[in-house]
Amino acid sequence: MASQPEFGKIVVFGTGLIGGSFALALKEADAVEEVVGFGRTPATLKAAQELLVIDRAGINPAHEIGDADIVLVATPVAQMPEIFSRIAPYLGPDTIVTDGGSTKGDVVAAARAAFGDKIGQFVPAHPIAGAENSGPAAAHGNLYRGKKVVVTPLPENSDEVLDRVKRAWALCGADIYELSPEMHDRVFAAVSHLPHLLSFALVHDLAVRDDADLFFTFAASGFRDFTRIAASHPEMWRDISLANRAALLGELDSYRRQLDDLRDALAAADGSRLEEVFGIARRARREWDGSARREGGGL
Amino acid sequence: MASQPEFGKIVVFGTGLIGGSFALALKEADAVEEVVGFGRTPATLKAAQELLVIDRAGINPAHEIGDADIVLVATPVAQMPEIFSRIAPYLGPDTIVTDGGSTKGDVVAAARAAFGDKIGQFVPAHPIAGAENSGPAAAHGNLYRGKKVVVTPLPENSDEVLDRVKRAWALCGADIYELSPEMHDRVFAAVSHLPHLLSFALVHDLAVRDDADLFFTFAASGFRDFTRIAASHPEMWRDISLANRAALLGELDSYRRQLDDLRDALAAADGSRLEEVFGIARRARREWDGSARREGGGL
Numbered sequence: 259m260a261s262q263p264e265f266g267k268i269v270v271f272g273t274g275l276i277g278g279s280f281a282l283a284l285k286e287a288d289a290v291e292e293v294v295g296f297g298r299t300p301a302t303l304k305a306a307q308e309l310l311v312i313d314r315a316g317i318n319p320a321h322e323i324g325d326a327d328i329v330l331v332a333t334p335v336a337q338m339p340e341i342f343s344r345i346a347p348y349l350g351p352d353t354i355v356t357d358g359g360s361t362k363g364d365v366v367a368a369a370r371a372a373f374g375d376k377i378g379q380f381v382p383a384h385p386i387a388g389a390e391n392s393g394p395a396a397a398h399g400n401l402y403r404g405k406k407v408v409v410t411p412l413p414e415n416s417d418e419v420l421d422r423v424k425r426a427w428a429l430c431g432a433d434i435y436e437l438s439p440e441m442h443d444r445v446f447a448a449v450s451h452l453p454h455l456l457s458f459a460l461v462h463d464l465a466v467r468d469d470a471d472l473f474f475t476f477a478a479s480g481f482r483d484f485t486r487i488a489a490s491h492p493e494m495w496r497d498i499s500l501a502n503r504a505a506l507l508g509e510l511d512s513y514r515r516q517l518d519d520l521r522d523a524l525a526a527a528d529g530s531r532l533e534e535v536f537g538i539a540r541r542a543r544r545e546w547d548g549s550a551r552r553e554g555g556g557l
Numbered sequence: 558m559a560s561q562p563e564f565g566k567i568v569v570f571g572t573g574l575i576g577g578s579f580a581l582a583l584k585e586a587d588a589v590e591e592v593v594g595f596g597r598t599p600a601t602l603k604a605a606q607e608l609l610v611i612d613r614a615g616i617n618p619a620h621e622i623g624d625a626d627i628v629l630v631a632t633p634v635a636q637m638p639e640i641f642s643r644i645a646p647y648l649g650p651d652t653i654v655t656d657g658g659s660t661k662g663d664v665v666a667a668a669r670a671a672f673g674d675k676i677g678q679f680v681p682a683h684p685i686a687g688a689e690n691s692g693p694a695a696a697h698g699n700l701y702r703g704k705k706v707v708v709t710p711l712p713e714n715s716d717e718v719l720d721r722v723k724r725a726w727a728l729c730g731a732d733i734y735e736l737s738p739e740m741h742d743r744v745f746a747a748v749s750h751l752p753h754l755l756s757f758a759l760v761h762d763l764a765v766r767d768d769a770d771l772f773f774t775f776a777a778s779g780f781r782d783f784t785r786i787a788a789s790h791p792e793m794w795r796d797i798s799l800a801n802r803a804a805l806l807g808e809l810d811s812y813r814r815q816l817d818d819l820r821d822a823l824a825a826a827d828g829s830r831l832e833e834v835f836g837i838a839r840r841a842r843r844e845w846d847g848s849a850r851r852e853g854g855g856l
Contacts (some may be wrong), residue, residue: 270624271666281726287797293733300791302580307575318796335797344673365632367582370738376717382574386775386777388821389739400684403715406775408775414853423854424620435774435775437771441771445771445772445775446559447764448772449765449772449773449775449776449777450776450779450780452759453759453779453780453783453784454779455757455819456783456816457838458757458781458834458839459812459815459816459817459834459838460751460752460755460812460837460838461839461841461842462815462834462835462837462838462839462841463747463811463812463815463835464748464841465837465838465840465841466837470841472740472744472848473734473744473747473748474748474845474848475641475734475843476685476705476707476734476744476745476748476749477748477749477845477849478685478748478749480749480752480753480785480786481748481749481752482849483782483783483785483786484752484755484782484783484785484786485752485754485780485842486779486783487779487782487783488835488838488839488842489842489843489846490835491839492831492832492836492839493832495835496832496835497828499823499831500826500828500831502821503823505824506823507820507824511625511820512762512817513759513762514816514820516752516759516761516762517755517758517809517812517813517816518756519808520754520758521806521808521810521813524799524805524806525802525806525807527799527802529779529796529799531796532791532794532795532798532799533791533792533795535757535758535761536757536787536791536795537754537791538760538761538764538765539757539758539759539761539764539787540757540759540760540787540788540789540790540791541786542760542763542764542765542769542773543759543760543784543787544788546776547781547788549773550773550776550781
């Protein structure tokens with residue numbers, strides 16, 4: 259006798275890498291009865307259905323949300339406020355909404371505005387998974403295996419609601435972490451958003467010079483590593499920078515103070531201070547590299 | 558009848574990766590009669606001799622410099638002033654001195670102080686070759702094949718003297734570039750020294766926090782690339798930073814202005830300015846990557 263799947267209906271908004279892989283992972287775990295997808299174009303939804311990422315395409319949220327167990331909003335963050343507003347009137351008493359956005363403060367604010375006193379039914383989350391490819395064809399059921407998913411609970415979330423979302427991600431094979439939305443945004447500003455901004459800034463500073471070619475001629479492997487992320491998508495990083503503006507400004511200001519300190523040491527020819535800063539950085543970088551490799555993450 | 562080698566005696570101070578590979582490359586090109594090595598320890602010189610990197614170890618510069626065609630000083634930059642002073646009294650009329658230091662302004666100043674009115678016999682140079690390994694065992698005759706060597710002529714260098722140094726590097730298989738010492742230092746401050754300083758600064762800024770572990774836990778592949786050079790040697794980068802202090806301060810200040818501009822755009826939520834900067838950087842980075850790969854350099 260087959261046991262009942264843990265989840266009945268799952269609705270995903272965005273059937274690409276993030277949403278599609280979530281759907282496929284739950285299907286492969288026999289943990290869901292039905293997956294309904296919403297997307298921006300009929301062609302994407304048709305592809306998602308043909309690839310068995312979703313069971314069927316949704317037409318009208320009014321008919322799909324009320325009896326859904328989990329609604330995952332896995333679109334670009336900028337589209338979330340409108341989607342939240344579209345689904346808010348139809349939330350059933352047991353419907354849980356979660357998201358896959360890479361910033362949390364702005365998503366939580368949009369969710370509060372849309373869901374009002376039903377905000378307890380919304381559990382913000384951020385699955386940390388690569389994004390080299392996109393669309394339903396990029397989705398696969400193993401994407402989240404051994405990857406980190408950060409859940410950022412709200413004070414209004416009950417333990418039961420929170421556990422359901424964590425359980426769904428655990429069924430996808432992910433390692434679950436909890437941070438406050440504010441701490442999440444600070445951490446990712448520091449370790450991801452700021453490095454992107456710093457790398458873009460260096461290349462831009464060279465590129466706008468009259469003799470830019472001369473500089474690029476002698477750039478070598480250190481420059482290559484440092485600036486690899488400066489080849490990232492400008493629109494995407496504009497949106498992330500704006501979405502996480504407050505935390506990113508905080509981290510940028512902390513970094514600028516660090517540069518001021520190094521400038522002072524350099525101007526004073528204070529070799530021992532330079533060596534101290536470089537030495538602390540080197541030890542931390544090597545320790546991180548060792549531990550990140552051991553746990554198989556961050557590679 | 559074997560033809561006469563182009564160079565008679567070559568003297569190298571420092572028989573490791575840079576100096577040893579120069580010696581081996583000229584030997585393999587049958588371009589030198591004899592290579593004499595000076596080094597910091599008898600053990601290193603013995604190893605260099607056993608590996609056929611040098612023909613014999615020098616004992617006293619007074620006996621070796623006067624009849625040398627080329628003296629290559631390939632030690633850390635900090636040791637060069639003393640070596641220049643030791644050899645200056647013995648320069649013959651046709652002895653040419655060159656160096657392998659990665660900064661040029663400070664080396665030229667030390668050379669001027671030591672060589673006085675013989676400064677025309679000194680041709681500053683910077684071979685751009687990796688430094689993962691060191692010592693005579695790391696030396697090999699192919700190190701410079703297809704690599705860049707930047708020669709930074711002085712006004713006092715005659716064409717003949719300059720051509721001899723360029724010819725020696727060409728025999729090693731290198732591609733020769735000419736820059737002024739000042740421009741050399743600006744270029745390498747911008748594309749190498751500054752990125753190291755910026756990468757050290759980011760890791761240090763995180764490492765000194767009470768909750769550093771939390772930040773490192775969520776660092777991923779972008780952080781890995783950006784901070785790879787923060788695992789470099791603190792003492793070496795302290796010395797490079799101090800040796801190239803003036804140019805590095807100039808580049809650091811240019812970069813800080815760039816960050817100030819980005820901070821203003823972020824604070825004003827000026828998405829179009831952010832996208833413009835990111836877009837210019839991305840195009841330049843991708844163009845550089847394409848051209849650097851085509852010429853097989855910088856990898």
